[in-house]
Amino acid sequence: MLELRHLSKSYANARPVLANLSCRFEAGEFIAIMGDSGVGKSTLLNLIAGLDTPDAGESQPILVDGIAMSSLDDAAATRLRRSRMGFIFQAFHVLPHLTLLQNVALPLLLNGLPQERAASMLEAVGLGGRGGDFPQQLSGGEMQRVAIARALVHKPALVLADEPTGNLDPDTAHSILQLLRAEIKANGSCAIMVTHSLAAAEMADRTMILTKSGLQNATNFAQNTATFS
Numbered sequence: 001m002l003e004l005r006h007l008s009k010s011y012a013n014a015r016p017v018l019a020n021l022s023c024r025f026e027a028g029e030f031i032a033i034m035g036d037s038g039v040g041k042s043t044l045l046n047l048i049a050g051l052d053t054p055d056a057g058e059s060q061p062i063l064v065d066g067i068a069m070s071s072l073d074d075a076a077a078t079r080l081r082r083s084r085m086g087f088i089f090q091a092f093h094v095l096p097h098l099t100l101l102q103n104v105a106l107p108l109l110l111n112g113l114p115q116e117r118a119a120s121m122l123e124a125v126g127l128g129g130r131g132g133d134f135p136q137q138l139s140g141g142e143m144q145r146v147a148i149a150r151a152l153v154h155k156p157a158l159v160l161a162d163e164p165t166g167n168l169d170p171d172t173a174h175s176i177l178q179l180l181r182a183e184i185k186a187n188g189s190c191a192i193m194v195t196h197s198l199a200a201a202e203m204a205d206r207t208m209i210l211t212k213s214g215l216q217n218a219t220n221f222a223q224n225t226a227t228f229s
């Protein structure tokens, strides 16, 4: 459902961040990506999201359901993002002038879908009674749960999550990841979750490690954990 082909990214006057990544991610897969700070994990998610542009070279470095992101104009890329993707990024983009329920319902509204699922998603992240509240009344962890509910509400085919449990206590993190996992499996979606948490990575179907030399399956996870402890 997502294919990377010789994906590379460099910023001006710096060594390449990502060099020649090739990888496939299938529908229904929950993937964790780990790696040192600054190695390019967020850059990778931004590229997949179409929020940043890969280096020229490979003409079709990112394919979503066989469609090359590079072949889409801005409007078409926006439509693809809006209908097929869900984002749980560190910058939450929870809109301050909308209530929590309105925030979660936004992807449904933008896609012309019925609004009912917004309330049940808010409930699922433990904020069922808070739909009428505004974001400024929330803690960081609550804000993150709103962002997660909103990212999943329209059953996106591809969920991109950048340290989704970074602001959550371990119990809440576990229940949120159970929800994420259940949604992925129920909807046949693919989720790519960047995390520093071994407990979070253990909830995924497989873990990959991003290093300077590329993106590799963590085949011997126990051995790799030493790097992150």
Ligand SMILES: Nc1ncnc2c1ncn2[C@@H]1O[C@H](COP(=O)(O)OP(=O)(O)O)[C@@H](O)[C@H]1O
Binding pocket: 011, 012, 017, 035, 036, 037, 038, 039, 040, 041, 042, 043, 044
């Ligand atoms: N917009 C940008 N301009 C220049 N350099 C950037 C930009 N965004 C990220 N970088 C650099 O790219 C590298 C990877 O960053 P990032 O993807 O945020 O790493 P990670 O998420 O793995 O911690 C870092 O060296 C960072 O400084």
Ligand SMILES: [Mg+2]
Binding pocket: 041, 042, 043, 162
């Ligand atoms: Mg990052």
